[in-house]
Amino acid sequence: MTAPAFERVAIIGFGLIGSSLGRALRAHGVAGEIVACDSDAAALDEIASLGLADRLGADPAEAVEGADLVVICTPVGSYAAIGAAIAPHLTPGVIVTDVGSVKQSVIRDLLPLIPAHAQLVPGHPIAGTEKSGPANGFAGLFEGRWAVLTPLPATDRAAIERVASLWRAIGSEVVEMEAAHHDKVLAITSHLPHLIAYTIVGTAVDLEESLQSEVIKFSAGGFRDFTRIAASDPIFWRDVFLNNREAVLEMLQRLTEDLSALQRAIRRGEGDFLEERFARAREIRRGVIEAKQA
Secondary structure: OOOOOEEEEEEEOOOHHHHHHHHHHHHOOOEEEEEEEOOOHHHHHHHHHHOOOOEEEOOHHHHOOOOOEEEEOOOHHHHHHHHHHHHHHOOOOOEEEEOOOOOHHHHHHHOOOOOOOOEEEOEEEOOOOOOOOHHHOOHHHHOOOEEEEOOOOOOOHHHHHHHHHHHHHOOOEEEEOOHHHHHHHHHHHHHHHHHHHHHHHHHHHOOOHHHHHHHHHOOOHHHHHHHHHHOOOHHHHHHHHHHOHHHHHHHHHHHHHHHHHHHHHHHHOOHHHHHHHHHHHHHHHHHHHHOOOO
16 A cells, blocks of 8 residues: 555645635545644534544644645745744645745745745645535546646755645646745736636626616626635635735736726727627636636
8 A cells, every 4th residue: 555645734724725725634634634724613623524534623833743744735925924933843845835926925925924834835726616615615626627736946856746746646736836936927817816806796796776686686607706706715815915916906907908998999999899899708708617727
C-alpha cells in the first residue's frame, strides 16, 4: 500500500472549498490524517456529524501542531491574523499553502510571519459554487479544473512540487504564475463578473415593488445566472475586492469604457458595431467550451 503524500494535513476554514479538499484528499489517499479547523461552532458540529475529519477544533494554533501541510481556506482578509496565530506552532519542514482568489495580498500578509523552517506556497484552485458550508462540499469539485501556484523565487522547489502533486492527485491541472499576473487575470475572469452580478441584482432590489416582483417571477436565463453568482459568500467577496482593488479597478475602468461605447452604438442605431461585438463575445464562449471550462 502506498504511503500518503502527507501524514497530517490541517485545513483552516472548512467551508465549501476546505471541506471539498478534505473529502478529495481522503478519497485519493493523499493525507494520512485530516485536521479540520473552523471558528464557527455550528460548522464544527456539521463536520463532526458528517465524519469529514479525524480531528477538529476552533483554534488554528492547535490545528497545525504536528502537521506537515497547512492549507488556509478562509477569506483572504483573515490571513494575517491566522498567520500570526499559527507561526509559533509550525513544525519544521511544514508547507503552508492556501486557496485564496488573490495572491499578492497572501504573500504580503503571510510571508513575513512564516518562520524560516517552513515553506510558503501560495495557491488558488479555480473551482467553486455559489453554495457554502461543510455540507455542500464534494470530492470532485477540483476535477478538470486549474490549480494556480504563485511561489516566490526563493521558495524551495521540492515544496512547490509536493503541493503541485497534491492538486494533480485530486484531478486538477496545475500551472505556475507570478502573483501580480494572477491577480490581474482573475480580476477579469472572476472578480469583475461577481461585481457585475452583485450590481445587477442590487439594481433589481432597488426597483419599485411591483416591477421587482415581476423581475423575480419572470427571471430568464441571464438574470437567473446573475442571481446564482450573487448568492456567493459576501464576506469572501468583500475581502477579494478589498485585497485586489488595483486590478479590479483597472478592469472596471475598461468595462466602463466598453459600456459607454455600446451605449453610444445603441443610441445611434449602429447595428454593425453591436453585431461585431456580440460575435466576438460568442467566440470567447466557444473557446471556454473547447477548453472544457464551461
